Amino acid sequence: MLKAILHTRPSRQLDTIFTQKDLQRLNGTVEVLWGKDEEMPQESWTQAKKEASILIGIPRYGVGDVDEKAAPHLKAIMEVGGAHPRRELVDYETCFRRSIRVLSCAPAFAKMVAEFALGHALAALRNIVDADQKIRRGEEKWGWRGQADICTLYNATVGIIGYGNLARELRLLLAPFNCKLHAYDPWLPDTYLEQQGIKPMTLEALLQACDVSFVLAIPTRENRELLNRENLEQIKPGAVLVLASRSHLVDFDALIELANAGKFRATIDVYPEEPPPPDHPVRRTENTVLTCHMAGGIDPAFYRIGEMVTDDVEAIAAGLPPISMQVAQPEFVARR
């Protein structure tokens, strides 16, 4: 039986990511070393690595050596969060050389974020958040004449900025609305998008054309403030921008300034500083829907983490490649 080191950190305790059923599956598949809600002492870790085939959870002091001597049986390093570990924590080069897979649980969050992004888009397009506040203040407008600027997703032109896990799930949710889908993703060949019925576009053309645009790209060195002031000014008047992945992607000050000025509507779940300071102007922005980094991190996503980890432990124990988690690719590691 293969051995796996399992330990967690405060925000991912065992009972928040593993159901009883999955823990049983896990214990039936590998011999679990440590297996506690606290970090293994570094010395024990170094010792246990000599026996372990799978490491689940990355310690704060880093994985350390993963060469043939330090970790002779190692096959996989599994991060129980949504992103691959930082390069300070894992020696990726040695992992790639030895075909040790470094895995994240990014796909666990994709459905939850897609649903939330759709909820944001509908809340903005159909004025749901705004109407609720006005009714509570006695300021709402009745009758269809009050709804002049209201739009619908049906038959809308929709843009997706960054076409990865999140976008693939969002596409499924948008399917019944019969939208025209456009995407901007410099990492994907046009034909890949076209095969999925999506029209590739430059960022500028997308912002000008779309009734709703979803910012779903993961942050890289290259896409900081991809949506700078100049690009934000291209957004179609009255359109909705859904900022769902990371604030890293936008010039946040320009975003709230332009939303306040009524150039477009924005929905925001992520902020440059979280929480934003009590007096940060974003808290008083108009034409916005604001939530507090709630898109992905809800219970079903966390239990999906445990399920994915257990799936891939089973696969590796059976001599098969992992199937559920996301494997780190050298090219993306190089760009971080």
Place this chain on the structure above:
Amino acid sequence: MLKAILHTRPSRQLDTIFTQKDLQRLNGTVEVLWGKDEEMPQESWTQAKKEASILIGIPRYGVGDVDEKAAPHLKAIMEVGGAHPRRELVDYETCFRRSIRVLSCAPAFAKMVAEFALGHALAALRNIVDADQKIRRGEEKWGWRGQADICTLYNATVGIIGYGNLARELRLLLAPFNCKLHAYDPWLPDTYLEQQGIKPMTLEALLQACDVSFVLAIPTRENRELLNRENLEQIKPGAVLVLASRSHLVDFDALIELANAGKFRATIDVYPEEPPPPDHPVRRTENTVLTCHMAGGIDPAFYRIGEMVTDDVEAIAAGLPPISMQVAQPEFVARR
């Protein structure tokens, strides 16, 4: 060429329901009598009915006689709103006897209401409305521990109360969420629902089982306060009730009392009195999402009305049955 009388009322002016293209189609198909944004004088109406095959728009003084003498060519009466005209306005018995169809534009609103109901459900399930208000007041909670009671539509158990036009459209929007669908509709045989992958249920069982329940039934004499206090108390704790069709269906006082008490969450678009008085307690309810009768009445629905009317004028002029509008059925007329 057949003749049609066309006139509108303030809330349905010609240019808000007909695009130029549809007006041209209409004028190319029938000779339009009157055709103005004001009601025809009753005497002219009586005269014109002698020639007209189609009446578009119901005058406030009622359609009047529709027998062989008063309206010898009459084939259809088309209401440009979402419900068939009241019995005081149309002599349905004579219409049925003469195979004169009485038509409404109910389906025009179905997609818009379905989208809105989905937006309501997501706003409540994912706390979008609540979070927005808390952020603006500086009271929001961060981190996944703050999201304990948040749910998702994915894999949820969903109930539909009243399975008609609205529900059929909503089912399409829910399809990608992989919900278990239940419905309560005393007008439909079980096998009809089962054919569509929906499990028929008693109202009580549905309320107890479902994470989200949508109230979509049209009001009838028989379903006033169908959701009375006793039924509302059956709702699964923490579930979401989406009140989208008419407040007629619920004991509204019980609804807001139970929502305030935290028994469940409710989203409300329709009210016993619209607008509710400024001091009505619904305006301060907790655990609710409130909007002001905005589900259906937006521009795309209104233009769909003109399109449907024109479609069916074309059909009738070609000697075919109408295809787009909804035909009044004797049994439902009898129940109004």
Place this chain on the structure above:
Amino acid sequence: MLKAILHTRPSRQLDTIFTQKDLQRLNGTVEVLWGKDEEMPQESWTQAKKEASILIGIPRYGVGDVDEKAAPHLKAIMEVGGAHPRRELVDYETCFRRSIRVLSCAPAFAKMVAEFALGHALAALRNIVDADQKIRRGEEKWGWRGQADICTLYNATVGIIGYGNLARELRLLLAPFNCKLHAYDPWLPDTYLEQQGIKPMTLEALLQACDVSFVLAIPTRENRELLNRENLEQIKPGAVLVLASRSHLVDFDALIELANAGKFRATIDVYPEEPPPPDHPVRRTENTVLTCHMAGGIDPAFYRIGEMVTDDVEAIAAGLPPISMQVAQPEFVARR
């Protein structure tokens, strides 16, 4: 309890259209008069009509009088086959005047025919029937060079001639193939088709454009030999014509002559005379797939008949309009 007369004919015996469950439902809903696998004597029929609210199965001697005196309680006449009864058998005018619905089970066959038509199209496009015969004769060609004229439904241009029940079901089956859908149907307004993502076309343009065309129209006086020789000659070279509804729609001699000449491929399930004479040339046609009127009439369709009848008996007994069967429309009756 309402009363219903139920009797059948040889090709629709009770146990071939009603499951035990549906028979029990039926008997629990109405008092069944007669209820046998043989025709009621005409005199008893005349007597029973005085009490009956629903007639299930049309006797060969016709329904007879349906006025207030002969059939005072009558609400519905239900044909257990796929077409409304001929005008000699039912006094439609009186039925329409009295809001007595005349119902057929046409929708029961739609799914079966749609599946069969898809099977025909794939058998022709992918050379399945042809390959099977060649292998049995030792004449098959191997290797991809042998497959030069093979096509695929994926991304194909598909035409539908007659967009009714059958077409609606077929559209669902074609959805995953990402076809461009065109339709020719003089009974439908363009916008109705466009709402479903289908491009309306003239018959000629459709035949010239489409890789596969499905003939699904029901026969009327007006569409006899709609696909005459001239139209058939417009078919795109190498395309596939699927003749699924009735041979009435085509010039059958021209069809087999042109298929033999290799102008296009045809799949044929219906014939001017059934069975065709032993020496009929259709039996030796090349570039065809031939079946013997098998598209709709299989067990699941027959049991669906019983289910639909029972559904609508339940509806009518509850004072509701029928929901599952197809109601005869005056305009279509007039065209027969």
Place this chain on the structure above:
Amino acid sequence: MLKAILHTRPSRQLDTIFTQKDLQRLNGTVEVLWGKDEEMPQESWTQAKKEASILIGIPRYGVGDVDEKAAPHLKAIMEVGGAHPRRELVDYETCFRRSIRVLSCAPAFAKMVAEFALGHALAALRNIVDADQKIRRGEEKWGWRGQADICTLYNATVGIIGYGNLARELRLLLAPFNCKLHAYDPWLPDTYLEQQGIKPMTLEALLQACDVSFVLAIPTRENRELLNRENLEQIKPGAVLVLASRSHLVDFDALIELANAGKFRATIDVYPEEPPPPDHPVRRTENTVLTCHMAGGIDPAFYRIGEMVTDDVEAIAAGLPPISMQVAQPEFVARR
């Protein structure tokens, strides 16, 4: 600009896999060495490898050394067929160590095979092949009584043996039929299948339960004659077995013996020897649909190869991981 060696073999000539558009894309992205419809002389190959970053097409003499010295810039080896190259042709170990990806075009064929497998299933279930032959011989049966053993995919219980590329595409085509889907795949964790709405099953249980079973697994050392006589005898009487991937998976003699005996129906596209000898009994089997290895190899699949290759050349040239082709995994290479 990166350099790529491109050469083909007789069955994959340049103009059969690359459209003009894709060739232009390719030449705009990398400097193409060789680029001819014939194999590069081995010595030139050895020389060119020193400069090349991408190898497209595997020479019969094998790729040869791929270490830092022999191929210092190498990033990817692209097979233009449906399977990764055999181990004699590629030094996989060195490739894995150096993160050189070995890629195949397996996904190019998946849609074509899925369509063909559906066509086979419908041809067998609905007796299309059989009826065609009988009509030509004047032996067909008319009337619904002749169709007693005919089944439908609607609501059928369907089994999938081997849930990979092909199965994922087939699942999409089956979706509108509302089948209950089961799968047997020892390489996949149960939860992975369940996430897609598929019930995992043992092979024996699947064969006993299913109305139609699709054999889609790729051949491995471990699954030779997975469907041995004992397993084949478990097939539900009258069910249909669709053999679409490789005959390696079945005891072929037992298959045709049991089909001949009427135990079940089989559709066969692949044979132990291709073509089977002229007197091979499979050519006279009853209860079968026979085609000659036609499932995948048609023009659209071949052009998809060129598109995928070009996509991934673009990706690699941009410093990104390949996205369209299938990457060889160490675990599967080890099992070949």
